[in-house]
Amino acid sequence: MSKKKLADIEKDFAQWYQDVVYEAELVDQTPIRGCFVLRPYATEIWENIKGVLNKRIKETGHKNAIFPLFIPKSFIEKEAEHVEGFAPELAIVTHAGGKELDEALVVRPTSETMIHFMFAKWIKSWRDLPLKINHWANVVRWEMRPRAFIRTTEFFWQEGHTAHQTIEEAEQEVLTMLQEYVNLAQDYLAIPVISGLKSESEKFPGAQKTYTFEAFMPDGKAVQMGTSHLLSQNFAKSFDMAYQNKEGKMEFPHLTSWGATTRLIGAMVMMHGDQKGLVLPPKVAPIQVVIIPILKKNTDNSLVLEVAQLLKEKLDNFARVKIDDDETKSPGAKFYKWELKGVPVRIEIGPRDVENKVGIVADRLGETKESISLSNIEYYVKELLESVQDKMFERAKKKLESMWHKEKKLTEFGPVLKEKGGIYQTGWCQDPECEQELKKYQAFTRCLLEEKTCAKCFHCDKDSISDVVVAKSY
Amino acid sequence: MSKKKLADIEKDFAQWYQDVVYEAELVDQTPIRGCFVLRPYATEIWENIKGVLNKRIKETGHKNAIFPLFIPKSFIEKEAEHVEGFAPELAIVTHAGGKELDEALVVRPTSETMIHFMFAKWIKSWRDLPLKINHWANVVRWEMRPRAFIRTTEFFWQEGHTAHQTIEEAEQEVLTMLQEYVNLAQDYLAIPVISGLKSESEKFPGAQKTYTFEAFMPDGKAVQMGTSHLLSQNFAKSFDMAYQNKEGKMEFPHLTSWGATTRLIGAMVMMHGDQKGLVLPPKVAPIQVVIIPILKKNTDNSLVLEVAQLLKEKLDNFARVKIDDDETKSPGAKFYKWELKGVPVRIEIGPRDVENKVGIVADRLGETKESISLSNIEYYVKELLESVQDKMFERAKKKLESMWHKEKKLTEFGPVLKEKGGIYQTGWCQDPECEQELKKYQAFTRCLLEEKTCAKCFHCDKDSISDVVVAKSY
Numbered sequence: 001m002s003k004k005k006l007a008d009i010e011k012d013f014a015q016w017y018q019d020v021v022y023e024a025e026l027v028d029q030t031p032i033r034g035c036f037v038l039r040p041y042a043t044e045i046w047e048n049i050k051g052v053l054n055k056r057i058k059e060t061g062h063k064n065a066i067f068p069l070f071i072p073k074s075f076i077e078k079e080a081e082h083v084e085g086f087a088p089e090l091a092i093v094t095h096a097g098g099k100e101l102d103e104a105l106v107v108r109p110t111s112e113t114m115i116h117f118m119f120a121k122w123i124k125s126w127r128d129l130p131l132k133i134n135h136w137a138n139v140v141r142w143e144m145r146p147r148a149f150i151r152t153t154e155f156f157w158q159e160g161h162t163a164h165q166t167i168e169e170a171e172q173e174v175l176t177m178l179q180e181y182v183n184l185a186q187d188y189l190a191i192p193v194i195s196g197l198k199s200e201s202e203k204f205p206g207a208q209k210t211y212t213f214e215a216f217m218p219d220g221k222a223v224q225m226g227t228s229h230l231l232s233q234n235f236a237k238s239f240d241m242a243y244q245n246k247e248g249k250m251e252f253p254h255l256t257s258w259g260a261t262t263r264l265i266g267a268m269v270m271m272h273g274d275q276k277g278l279v280l281p282p283k284v285a286p287i288q289v290v291i292i293p294i295l296k297k298n299t300d301n302s303l304v305l306e307v308a309q310l311l312k313e314k315l316d317n318f319a320r321v322k323i324d325d326d327e328t329k330s331p332g333a334k335f336y337k338w339e340l341k342g343v344p345v346r347i348e349i350g351p352r353d354v355e356n357k358v359g360i361v362a363d364r365l366g367e368t369k370e371s372i373s374l375s376n377i378e379y380y381v382k383e384l385l386e387s388v389q390d391k392m393f394e395r396a397k398k399k400l401e402s403m404w405h406k407e408k409k410l411t412e413f414g415p416v417l418k419e420k421g422g423i424y425q426t427g428w429c430q431d432p433e434c435e436q437e438l439k440k441y442q443a444f445t446r447c448l449l450e451e452k453t454c455a456k457c458f459h460c461d462k463d464s465i466s467d468v469v470v471a472k473s474y
Numbered sequence: 475m476s477k478k479k480l481a482d483i484e485k486d487f488a489q490w491y492q493d494v495v496y497e498a499e500l501v502d503q504t505p506i507r508g509c510f511v512l513r514p515y516a517t518e519i520w521e522n523i524k525g526v527l528n529k530r531i532k533e534t535g536h537k538n539a540i541f542p543l544f545i546p547k548s549f550i551e552k553e554a555e556h557v558e559g560f561a562p563e564l565a566i567v568t569h570a571g572g573k574e575l576d577e578a579l580v581v582r583p584t585s586e587t588m589i590h591f592m593f594a595k596w597i598k599s600w601r602d603l604p605l606k607i608n609h610w611a612n613v614v615r616w617e618m619r620p621r622a623f624i625r626t627t628e629f630f631w632q633e634g635h636t637a638h639q640t641i642e643e644a645e646q647e648v649l650t651m652l653q654e655y656v657n658l659a660q661d662y663l664a665i666p667v668i669s670g671l672k673s674e675s676e677k678f679p680g681a682q683k684t685y686t687f688e689a690f691m692p693d694g695k696a697v698q699m700g701t702s703h704l705l706s707q708n709f710a711k712s713f714d715m716a717y718q719n720k721e722g723k724m725e726f727p728h729l730t731s732w733g734a735t736t737r738l739i740g741a742m743v744m745m746h747g748d749q750k751g752l753v754l755p756p757k758v759a760p761i762q763v764v765i766i767p768i769l770k771k772n773t774d775n776s777l778v779l780e781v782a783q784l785l786k787e788k789l790d791n792f793a794r795v796k797i798d799d800d801e802t803k804s805p806g807a808k809f810y811k812w813e814l815k816g817v818p819v820r821i822e823i824g825p826r827d828v829e830n831k832v833g834i835v836a837d838r839l840g841e842t843k844e845s846i847s848l849s850n851i852e853y854y855v856k857e858l859l860e861s862v863q864d865k866m867f868e869r870a871k872k873k874l875e876s877m878w879h880k881e882k883k884l885t886e887f888g889p890v891l892k893e894k895g896g897i898y899q900t901g902w903c904q905d906p907e908c909e910q911e912l913k914k915y916q917a918f919t920r921c922l923l924e925e926k927t928c929a930k931c932f933h934c935d936k937d938s939i940s941d942v943v944v945a946k947s948y
Binding site: 037 | 511512539542546616
């Protein structure tokens with residue numbers, strides 16, 4: 001690992017992010033613009049996130065399936081809004097097997113069309129409903145301004161796709177999965193989020209409603225963490241997905257889709273990181289505890305190493321633990337490395353600690369550093385991991401609250417928003433023309449809120465329909 | 475589920491296979507030639523296989539990483555033999571983001587070139603070695619004669635890639651992973667395999683040595699289950715992968731790669747299936763035990779359902795269990811369905827069984843059907859699952875042995891091989907010209923054996939170097 005200093009997180013957040021994702025060995029660049037290698041450390045974080053989400057997806061009654069990478073170009077063109085939304089981002093296979101193809105293939109940017117084609121084969125009767133499928137996959141959307149995890153040409157996600165007899169059941173599904181995402185973000189990634197409906201102009205191409213959950217980074221910009229869509233029946237009609245209902249009549253099912261991506265990792269990095277590097281929430285950290293035996297040169301270190309090993313075995317029962325016993329590196333270099341990599345808890349054990357039967361336990365937040373008796377250190381570490389997880393969420397929540405403003409008129413808050421970012425809760429008449437005004441300040445509507453605290457629209461004189469969150473975004 | 479009768483497994487094995495993979499809802503066809511949907515049941519089998527293999531890959535010191543889907547066309551062309559081997563099978567992206575690309579991109583047929591490009595960035599010193607990476611991915615090789623699982627345009631696999639200081643260490647790695655594959659096939663998929671070196675003409679494009687593990691299907695044809703390669707140093711040289719060795723000199727590392735694919739599922743289906751459908755080895759079966767409560771119409775079935783539920787809870791401790799309590803289907807239809815799906819153990823419970831406090835336990839092999847006291851049924855079921863797993867391997871081994879022949883001259887065994895398939899162990903001088911002769915009988919060398927039981931080559935008068943296995947293949 002090189003020892004490049006990270007850019008100042010306060011002065012140049014964007015550069016700090018760029019530095020930390022490379023220095024902590026999360027990603028590396030490839031010769032393909034916008035495509036990154038997810039190195040082992042990032043891959044393990046993703047596996048942990050997948051593990052949590054996959055379990056909940058199965059527990060809520062969905063089954064995983066695997067659909068093809070390629071989609072016939074004509075499929076994408078079947079749903080008019082869908083093609084308009086995705087056409088500029090498509091990667092297209094024109095040749096294969098040594099020949100030009102009769103019909104070009106699109107590398108999937110999302111799989112609605114292919115999955116709906118299959119649904120139409122599988123759904124013949126109301127008995128086949130609900131059909132609840134999930135797909136873990138790589139997708140490709142050509143990206144002009146790539147940024148690791150946040151905007152990448154190829155990215156990794158799950159896309160859920162379901163079909164239901166009634167719109168009420170479909171809408172319940174959309175909300176259930178939105179709640180699962182919110183729980184994932186808050187309870188595992190320690191990221192507080194705001195969730196709600198997207199505006200007409202911001203929703204998924206072809207959807208009737210798009211729910212989003214949004215996080216707000218320390219630089220005052222929003223990250224859309226994932227979305228849950230109630231699709232219009234147009235998708236079902238485009239693929240002739242008619243089925244026989246209980247009364248024997250032909251009907252179209254109500255469809256949903258919902259997805260969350262490797263972008264979650266980027267949001268986690270930005271949300272929690274500090275000048276020393278990553279700070280990973282214990283629940284998804286690849287290494288939760290690093291044990292650093294303090295090794296002396298030209299000395300027999302076997303006792304220290306043995307105590308460290310015994311400690312690891314104790315902690316292995318409930319945590320992911322690593323001993324860094326590299327003899328070529330100084331303790332200082334190791335502290336630096338594991339802080340950079342955001343390991344939540346560090347335990348040092350030197351010869352004197354062995355004599356005193358203690359370990360020095362420090363957390364990555366810099367809040368505690370205690371000498372703890374080895375006889376009951378496991379209870380202390382277990383509690384510390386839980387408390388680090390909780391504190392990270394509380395810290396993030398405070399950051400969110402500190403940048404949250406309630407304002408009435410765009411002309412007043414717009415200039416500050418443009419300069420400093422931040423979250424602005426305001427009123428909106430839901431007219432797209434007013435929404436367009438936000439662009440002057442590089443801002444967008446992020447989601448509609450259920451409450452209504454402003455009587456009037458942020459731009460015009462019409463009444464507000466409900467509050468809306470306005471912010472800059474990644 | 476439709477009730478199409480499966481083709482006669484004895485008379486038309488190929489059609490039986492085609493029928494069973496669709497009828498048991500493992501796959502479905504898509505509009506893209508050679509690309510199949512893996513339906514939930516096949517996806518779950520694959521997840522189980524992945525789980526076993528992924529654990530062993532990690533336990534043998536490898537880390538997972540994720541590499542891009544696309545590879546610059548020029549990369550594939552860097553290793554001369556490599557490009558010659560893969561060129562006819564490539565799918566090529568020429569347009570993306572609304573423009574023609576300056577350099578076309580290949581959808582990865584395998585990731586050696588991209589991973590080696592990254593290795594060259596990561597390996598600077600002997601301290602960076604060994605580097606042991608694994609990648610779970612989808613890959614694409616344009617397929618002219620697709621067959622579900624066995625030959626598909628897109629398929630799913632893991633590809634391991636490692637770099638070592640010495641060729642001895644690299645060769646040890648190749649053999650270690652080969653042994654892991656053999657264990658997976660035999661201990662989990664219940665498929666006996668033969669492993670050994672591929673001939674020069676059959677090895678991986680650009681490899682120095684390719685080890686294979688091969689299974690032999692009931693129709694007498696071989697399936698290459700996976701391979702483990704010692705790559706030539708040419709790969710390292712093509713990507714300038716020089717590093718500083720302990721003595722401070724620049725050197726090239728020795729590389730390996732090894733992969734196993736969703737093809738394993740196809741082999742498992744063929745190896746164990748029967749006229750009633752799939753027969754799945756308990757260790758990877760998505761459902762290991764199906765409980766069928768015998769429900770009567772116009773009766774209160776609650777007691778039977780309650781006993782079935784209690785039984786499920788007992789078995790859930792060690793097995794994957796499903797209750798089929800669908801009231802719209804007859805017990806006969808359920809037996810048919812779960813036999814077709816290859817569930818290893820079935821338990822029926824009717825009102826009289828509840829009175830007698832027993833369940834009727836049958837295995838999918840058709841060997842046992844017993845009335846077992848509910849008080850200790852879990853021990854019986856646990857043992858039965860183990861014995862079914864063992865018996866399946868023993869049965870498969872007998873099939874293998876029954877089709878294994880030792881013969882001396884191709885002109886004698888060739889015509890029978892061509893007509894009936896089978897495994898022929900014979901001598902070979904290792905001259906590719908003799909190997910060419912096999913094609914007259916639609917046969918190929920499958921792998922070299924370490925033993926030498928034949929003095930002469932199967933074709934010419936030269937001495938045999940070692941025995942070779944000759945067979946037709948999928």
